[in-house]
Amino acid sequence: MTENKTVVKWLDEMKALLCPDKVMWIDGSEAQLEELRKEAVSTGEMIKLNEEKLPGCYLHRTKPNDVARVEDRTFICTKDKETAGPTNNWCAPDEMYEKLYNIARGTYKGRTMYIIPYSMGPVGSPLAKIGIEVTDSIYVVLNMAIMTRVGAEVLKVLGDSNDWVRGLHAKCDVNPDDRYICHFPEDNTIISVNSAYGGNVLLGKKCFALRIASFQGWKEGWMAEHMLILGLQNPKGEVKYVAAAFPSACGKTNLAMLIPPEYLRKKGYKVWTVGDDISWMKIGPDGRLYAINPENGFFGVAPGTNAQSNFNALESTKKNTIFTNVCLNLDDNTVWWEGLDKNPPKNALNWKGEPWDYTKYDKANKVATSGAHPNSRFTAPAKNCPCISDEFDKGQGVPISAIIFGGRRAKCAPLVYQSKDWVNGVFVGSAMASETTAAAAGAVGVVRRDPMAMLPFCGYHMGDYFAHWLEMGKKLGDKAPKIFNVNWFRTDDEGNFVWPGFGDNARVLNWIIDRCEGKADATETAIGYVPKPEDIDLTDLDMDIETLKSILKVDKDVWEKEAAEIEEHYKKFGDKLPNELREQLNNLKNNLSKM
Ligand code: OXD
Ligand code: MN
Numbered sequence: 001m002t003e004n005k006t007v008v009k010w011l012d013e014m015k016a017l018l019c020p021d022k023v024m025w026i027d028g029s030e031a032q033l034e035e036l037r038k039e040a041v042s043t044g045e046m047i048k049l050n051e052e053k054l055p056g057c058y059l060h061r062t063k064p065n066d067v068a069r070v071e072d073r074t075f076i077c078t079k080d081k082e083t084a085g086p087t088n089n090w091c092a093p094d095e096m097y098e099k100l101y102n103i104a105r106g107t108y109k110g111r112t113m114y115i116i117p118y119s120m121g122p123v124g125s126p127l128a129k130i131g132i133e134v135t136d137s138i139y140v141v142l143n144m145a146i147m148t149r150v151g152a153e154v155l156k157v158l159g160d161s162n163d164w165v166r167g168l169h170a171k172c173d174v175n176p177d178d179r180y181i182c183h184f185p186e187d188n189t190i191i192s193v194n195s196a197y198g199g200n201v202l203l204g205k206k207c208f209a210l211r212i213a214s215f216q217g218w219k220e221g222w223m224a225e226h227m228l229i230l231g232l233q234n235p236k237g238e239v240k241y242v243a244a245a246f247p248s249a250c251g252k253t254n255l256a257m258l259i260p261p262e263y264l265r266k267k268g269y270k271v272w273t274v275g276d277d278i279s280w281m282k283i284g285p286d287g288r289l290y291a292i293n294p295e296n297g298f299f300g301v302a303p304g305t306n307a308q309s310n311f312n313a314l315e316s317t318k319k320n321t322i323f324t325n326v327c328l329n330l331d332d333n334t335v336w337w338e339g340l341d342k343n344p345p346k347n348a349l350n351w352k353g354e355p356w357d358y359t360k361y362d363k364a365n366k367v368a369t370s371g372a373h374p375n376s377r378f379t380a381p382a383k384n385c386p387c388i389s390d391e392f393d394k395g396q397g398v399p400i401s402a403i404i405f406g407g408r409r410a411k412c413a414p415l416v417y418q419s420k421d422w423v424n425g426v427f428v429g430s431a432m433a434s435e436t437t438a439a440a441a442g443a444v445g446v447v448r449r450d451p452m453a454m455l456p457f458c459g460y461h462m463g464d465y466f467a468h469w470l471e472m473g474k475k476l477g478d479k480a481p482k483i484f485n486v487n488w489f490r491t492d493d494e495g496n497f498v499w500p501g502f503g504d505n506a507r508v509l510n511w512i513i514d515r516c517e518g519k520a521d522a523t524e525t526a527i528g529y530v531p532k533p534e535d536i537d538l539t540d541l542d543m544d545i546e547t548l549k550s551i552l553k554v555d556k557d558v559w560e561k562e563a564a565e566i567e568e569h570y571k572k573f574g575d576k577l578p579n580e581l582r583e584q585l586n587n588l589k590n591n592l593s594k595m
Pocket of ligand 2: 226248277
């Protein structure tokens with residue numbers, strides 16, 4: 001399909017290494033994808049679901065040992081260990097190539113090598129980048145065909161260029177002891193072996209669009225971030241765009257597809273989704289920051305998704321979707337997951353494909369007793385989403401007015417606050433943290449620092465990453481987006497969430513946009529600008545202003561402890577920590593001492 005010499009050479013090397021029986025270029029045509037779906041059904045790799053209720057939908061089950069991303073087996077292999085920094089696993093490239101090639105050698109024997117040319121971002125967009133993934137998995141091909149733009153067009157855009165990311169995926173025998181997800185940012189190369197689970201094998205997503213792309217952005221002067229992008233439309237029909245970074249499992253997909261409460265909808269407010277997980281941002285010709293979603297679909301967590309929590313996500317999964325590790329309802333050949341509705345199927349197979357008895361479900365032991373795996377997923381085309389933005393497919397990107405950070409903090413961060421300026425905002429992002437919940441393994445309430453929600457995804461030294469953020473701020477000057485922090489998860493003395501969250505988060509988004517436009521007032525506090533309580537609209541909400549005040553409060557003792565923890569967190573970065581951030585921490589401590 002191409003005469004690009006760099007592509008041909010690498011593919012020759014891959015064929016010699018992997019020894020496939022057959023080679024197939026993925027051209028992106030519906031006819032070819034349909035053949036592959038049929039083949040996957042015939043071998044049992046996928047199950048065709050009820051064509052009337054879920055047209056074009058399939059179920060796939062991974063091995064029980066292969067159900068999530070594996071951070072402890074994820075490596076950044078740069079020549080110098082220092083380049084990868086203290087937050088990444090590192091191995092010397094030569095050593096890792098040798099190890100991985102030994103693992104992958106000959107493992108495509110008896111299999112087909114699928115070659116997937118794909119674009120991250122609309123094909124031909126000035127913000128897009130190209131990758132080629134080879135894989136021995138039809139599941140990977142079909143997921144990539146949803147999550148990225150795949151096909152011959154991509155190679156036309158690539159032409160003779162060497163600016164493309166090499167991706168080798170080999171299932172091997174899905175042995176967790178030999179599972180590695182490795183990135184060679186200096187060679188634009190990704191190698192993933194012994195897994196067949198989404199986040200480890202759909203190499204366009206976390207591997208390329210975050211780990212490799214963050215490195216590229218650092219070198220080339222742009223940003224690859226773990227952020228949703230949404231447009232908030234006001235009653236005049238104007239749309240303002242925000243990008244928001246939250247750690248995994250803090251509701252990015254829900255915020256991206258939010259439906260405002262009825263009274264705001266009636267006034268004409270609406271949210272348009274541009275992306276739910278990743279944002280690539282570049283300074284545009286007018287000096288503002290423009291963002292695209294490099295993906296073409298949603299790889300969302302199924303459990304908890306329902307018509308109330310996220311109507312738009314649920315709608316997105318109703319056709320042409322691949323479900324992974326959910327529960328199969330044998331009565332009508334549809335799917336189910338915990339939190340979908342209150343009617344678990346009576347005649348069903350669980351995520352492992354075993355007969356499932358819903359009465360035995362035990363919240364304390366979900367993996368063993370649930371119908372769907374807690375990390376089960378849907379891979380749904382973005383164009384299925386009822387609120388997908390008109391801008392989604394346009395390559396020029398959307399201008400970002402505000403950047404929002406956030407996490408789960410029971411007592412610390414207020415519902416929302418605005419940083420004092422860009423540098424202060426970078427400080428807020430660098431100190432971002434989330435508390436573990438009962439849903440995650442390990443102790444409850446443990447604070448995990450996750451700067452800019454990039455801890456598992458930053459492809460280089462995080463000290464350099466903070467410096468890059470500061471550098472971008474200098475370039476943007478007064479055109480820089482305003483930076484905010486939100487916390488939907490403040491709890492009362494009984495441990496109940498105070499803020500209703502979900503659609504009501506639109507009330508907070510409105511304040512954020514008003515601040516960007518200089519239309520709302522605020523109170524300056526030690527940490528930044530906090531809303532005047534009367535500026536958060538509580539119409540139709542069962543909440544009084546005193547309760548709202550309680551979650552806008554900045555508590556001196558809590559924040560002094562927080563500042564001490566940030567100081568500890570900063571030690572990791574050694575002398576790569578930018579001085580500006582050290583100063584910011586000192587300012588915070590000073591401000592608190594005056595409280
Ligand atoms: C994801 C994640 O899967 O952040 O998007 O873990
Ligand atoms: Mn994510």
